Amino acid sequence: MDNNQHLAVLIDGDNIPSNYVKELLEEIAIYGNPTLKRIYGDWTKPSLNKWKKVLLENAITPIQQYGYTTGKNATDSAMIIDAMDILYSKKVNGFCLVSSDSDFTRLAVRLREAGMVVYGIGEKKTPNPFIVACDKFIYLEILKSETEQETNNAIQTRVQKSKIDKITPAVVNLIKTTISDLEDDDGWAFLGEVGTLLQKKQPNFDPRNYGFQKLTPLINSISKFEIEPRKLPKSNQKLIYVRVIS
Incomplete structure (x- = not known):
């Protein structure tokens, strides 16, 4: 593991709960320096209001993406296009794709084909094709469990068991x-x-x-x-x- 590698952190705001942000960024710091942090979503939607409160605190850049067509996930497309632009810029050594969505499976495969290390982070509901397309995949739930264990010994015992x-x-x-x-x-x-x-x-x-x-x-x-x-x-x-x- 190269802790000095420069990482692009791309977060699917429509798919990841905001209450994981602290643990998420602490975990990413283990693997490298998150030099670029972006989150994608339609920020006109009330569902993303909780994310707005933590963006400035954690220097995460919001990328606005309107849903132009009903039933189509425009956020995924914007994140994929950005990832390819970042890849060709040659400013990073690896990517952190933060999502539980299998739509990013092909992106993870493509980035690895280009020699990038790819860390996937998502919930345990993440489909297996996306998981195995990454070099390493971390479940968000275990990050939150670690925080709970630090504050409550009784919870720690139950979670551990x-x-x-x-x-x-x-x-x-x-x-x-x-x-x-x-x-x-x-x-x-x-x-x-x-x-x-x-x-x-x-x-x-x-x-x-x-x-x-x-x-x-x-x-x-x-x-x-x-x-x-x-x-x-x-x-x-x-x-x-x-x-x-x-």
């Missing part, structure tokens, strides 16, 4: 096969490489989906895996290795 319960046999098998893809002759795989390959295989894979902040405690919670910290020679730094035990 509910997410742990979502670790399915399919998730365990995904981790198991990924370790097998990378293991050495003794069955050990470097956890950093495991995490990278998991992301490539399933862009929406995120330990936070299951109530864990990092991959290590997630894997450590599953009895089928063994974790071994290894200290580097002449250093206090430790590398984490993992293997399948059953």
Whole structure:
């Protein structure tokens, strides 16, 4: 992950609730510098009034797009056209497409074909084609859950438990096969490489989906895996290795 990469953040205002904006921008800052932030919608509509209150506070530029034809999403078209203009300007290294709309699937594919890294951010209702078209996809709900956990321990316990319960046999098998893809002759795989390959295989894979902040405690919670910290020679730094035990 290159934290210095310049990112264009394009938000589908018709599709994303405004109450996520703080957590959204904090998450994006992890992956790079959001040098361009735009939100698209018909600002004459009352439904976007809540967004207006947070735009100035977060330096997000509103782009007006009237709905010229009933039943057609003009906002999507404006956002796609802008994305291509930004791509050809060569001023950014990557894009954050903030929407739960599958209409942006082809855009994500096109941007990646051009060598751009694409982060998708949306709600859990987002269709899978858009999710897998991105390099990484983050669910908005887990960002809001983190904020709630910080302010209420009781909520934290319930949220944590509910997410742990979502670790399915399919998730365990995904981790198991990924370790097998990378293991050495003794069955050990470097956890950093495991995490990278998991992301490539399933862009929406995120330990936070299951109530864990990092991959290590997630894997450590599953009895089928063994974790071994290894200290580097002449250093206090430790590398984490993992293997399948059953």
